Amino acid sequence: MSTDVKVPQQLPATHHAAPQGVKLPIYMDNHATTPMDPRVLEEMLPYFMEKFGNAASRNHSFGWAGEEGVETARERIAKLIGATTKEIIFTSGATESDNLAIKGVAEMYREKGNHIITAVTEHKAVLDTCKRLEKYGYRVTYMPVQKDGLVDLEDLKRAMDDKTILVTIMAANNEIGVVQPFAEIGKLCRERGIIFHTDATQAVGKIPIDVNKQNIDLMSISGHKMYGPKGVGALYVRRKNPRVQISAIIDGGGHERGMRSGTLNVPGIVGLGKACAIASEEMSREAVQLAGLRDRLRDRIMSRLDETYINGSMEHRLPGNLNISFAYVEGESLLMGINDIAVSSGSACTSATLEPSYVLKALGTGDDLAHSSIRFGIGRFNTAAEVDYVADRVIETVERLRELSPLYEMAKEGINLKDVKWAGEAH
């Protein structure tokens, strides 16, 4: 799904009775965004009306209070990822962090080279930034991925040349949850003196990250994907072994060591910090819990429905992600049938641009199965009762829609749909 420009799903009152312990509507779209953890909100509140000072006001206690909140957050983020506080820059979110990392390196290292390597499954914040750089004369290689969604390290090696200044490959994919071998990618880059940036929006707080062990030079972090606030994020910028420098893309006062000007969003930053602190404590336990719920959802659905296909590697995957295609049923019509549940789809019909998911396309999934895909994002606040309810509603809706489907009918008659000459094919 061209994920972030989504046509919102309508969630009217439902005629389905909710079972015990299940409150409707259910939110299971945690890759799109997450509800704020109450502990995060609590941590943020004092910074709106009491400790409201500008963190850059060095001369009075209001400013110092703001600064203290910011520095505590910086420590918490650094701790989660194995970095030092001087290496954390605050931004308005991962999109800005991606822009800053990629454009910042491109400009700073222009003399050294003009070649950037990325992958076709990246988020638009990376892809569109690369496209813009191509207009400015940079050369970008968009690497394909294998059927399981993973980048091939040999392909990556071959793509690198003496003008390559940056490799940017996401740690975990927002649509299919696939986790790239980013430690190995980082190692390859380090050996060749190429800067490695990873968009870790979906990974931070969900899987262990250590910027040193994993050879990461730059990393984008997002607040609202980890039960923190929207409108705030961070960029990790390596200071040692090697020192990485980036040009700022926003000018005006030189905040954040000259890398990102602008008054800091103190409450947001405090929230991001708290979200990271919670993740530091709870991540291992939570990963096990989420994987359990996700597997429960998968098994319940797949044991009752045939012709369902998981998109992307199950082995290298975020614990809460499930992306399944239901053959012969179109995704938006499926979402309509489970209108008391919030999930998303790779179908063209759910995208504002009417394009099917480019991520699923990159896996080699046929367009028909891309149109039939649903992404489930299980999160901290989902329960087993919710998972069972969601599975049952999906099953009943798929069964109903298959009865309505001419493709299901033809398949049952033994017709191979790939052999059919479709009237609408010429396009």
Add this chain to the structure above:
Amino acid sequence: MSYSDKVIDHYNNPRNVGSMDKSSADVGTGLVGAPECGDVMKLQIKVNRETNVIEEAKFKTFGCGSAIASSSLATEWVKGKTVDEALAIKNMDIVKELSLPPVKIHCSVLAEDAIRAAIGDWKKKQASAQPVGAAVMQ
């Protein structure tokens, strides 16, 4: 995008879902769209060969809620009409009836195509079917 009540109604209570015997001389079958586009509609009509009135219509659709509603509505509308009257149905009539937003207009176009395809198929069958006795005369 909010769905209109009519689209929701057709989605929850689709009219005339099913299949007819493709090989029957009185049945016209239209199959339009393509799985890669995310839209396939099969619309079938059963026509009274004396009166040219569409007595029965059935549909099956692979597609979004608006596509399902458009084809469901199409079967409702063609029933009771003559073949020529059915050919006069325009996609914008469907758009108006279901309050389809601009991004979903193509669903109504496909439904109109499905009606035409079904009628076209039926007409082809009538043309190739000889009047009784004609095939025997040399």
